[in-house]
Amino acid sequence: KQEVTQIPAALSVPEGENLVLNCSFTDSAIYNLQWFRQDPGKGLTSLLLIQSSQREQTSGRLNASLDKSSGRSTLYIAASQPGDSATYLCAVRPYTGTYKYIFGTGTRLKVLA
Amino acid sequence: GAVVSQHPSWVICKSGTSVKIECRSLDFQATTMFWYRQFPKQSLMLMATSNEGSKATYEQGVEKDKFLINHASLTLSTLTVTSAHPEDSSFYICSASRGSVNEQFFGPGTRLTVL
Numbered sequence: 001k002q003e004v005t006q007i008p009a010a011l012s013v014p015e016g017e018n019l020v021l022n023c024s025f026t027d028s029a030i031y032n033l034q035w036f037r038q039d040p041g042k043g044l045t046s047l048l049l050i051q052s053s054q055r056e057q058t059s060g061r062l063n064a065s066l067d068k069s070s071g072r073s074t075l076y077i078a079a080s081q082p083g084d085s086a087t088y089l090c091a092v093r094p095y096t097g098t099y100k101y102i103f104g105t106g107t108r109l110k111v112l113a
Numbered sequence: 114g115a116v117v118s119q120h121p122s123w124v125i126c127k128s129g130t131s132v133k134i135e136c137r138s139l140d141f142q143a144t145t146m147f148w149y150r151q152f153p154k155q156s157l158m159l160m161a162t163s164n165e166g167s168k169a170t171y172e173q174g175v176e177k178d179k180f181l182i183n184h185a186s187l188t189l190s191t192l193t194v195t196s197a198h199p200e201d202s203s204f205y206i207c208s209a210s211r212g213s214v215n216e217q218f219f220g221p222g223t224r225l226t227v228l
Contacts, residue, residue: 034216043119043206043221044157089156099145099210100172101217103156 002027002094004104012110013080021075021107023090028068031093034101035064035075038087047088048075052095080111116140117209119220126197127228133193134223136207142187143209147217148180151204163190197227 003026013019023033032051036044048057048064050073056065063076073090087108091101116139126132136146145164149157161177163169163184171177179201181193190209194201204224208217 032216036219041204041222041224044208044219046216046219049216091157099217100147100159100162101157101208102159103149105156 002030002092002102004090004092004102006088006090006104006107008107009105010108010110012112014112015080015082017080017111018076018078019080019109021077021088021090021109023073023075023104025071025073025092025102025104027094028071029095030068031095033064033066033073033090033092035062035073036089036091038089038106040087044089080109082111082113085110115211115218117143117207117218117220119205119207119223121223122221123224123226125226125228128198129196131193131195132197132225133191134205134207134225136190136192136209136220138188138209138211138218141209141211143190143211144187145210146184146190147208147210148182148190148192149206149208151206151222153204157206160192194225197225199227201225202227 007022034049035047050066061078066073087106089106090104118137120135148160151157160175161169161171169182184190206222208219
């Protein structure tokens with residue numbers, strides 16, 4: 001059974017810091033992995049999607065890497081800003097023939113001005 | 114592109130009533146739609162997967178007679194919470210996939226509060 005874990009559960013950093021969020025999954029048989037942002041009481045905003053054949057994806061200040069063999073992904077946020085404060089979720093799509101996503105436990109990020 | 118909407122964005126109802134939540138793909142045809150549930154400070158848990166014109170597939174532990182899902186068209190899926198109780202209060206989020214089903218696009222969520 002696929003399980004997705006995110007560490008740390010919560011993180012508070014001063015503005016301007018570079019930071020790394022971690023996501024680990026127990027079964028490496030995945031189609032893709034996706035990082036999302038969720039603001040309080042809101043839906044999900046897709047940040048980056050990494051296909052199983054890819055090693056990383058970049059968008060602006062965000063860079064996500066994927067190491068399928070070790071069951072890990074990291075989301076790197078450069079020069080963090082208060083507007084980056086949110087909960088970050090990673091989700092994997094298992095290679096099981098179904099299309100569902102399994103979500104991680106999330107990291108609550110707070111960037112202090 | 115790939116916008117998904119949900120209606121209503123929030124709803125408050127009395128215990129015992131039924132509530133219908135709509136999920137629409139606005140600019141694409143969604144062959145598959147998914148319904149998730151999220152309790153406060155917890156992650157999203159998949160409730161069911163629905164394909165247009167066929168019965169939904171429910172995850173283990175989800176009561177299909179309580180959470181009725183209809184996917185009548187390629188742009189609309191509905192979730193009806195029947196005889197809602199306070200423990201059904203939650204944030205319900207839908208997502209939709211198109212074509213290759215390689216990526217899901219999420220709606221803004223519906224906050225359900227059952228009194």
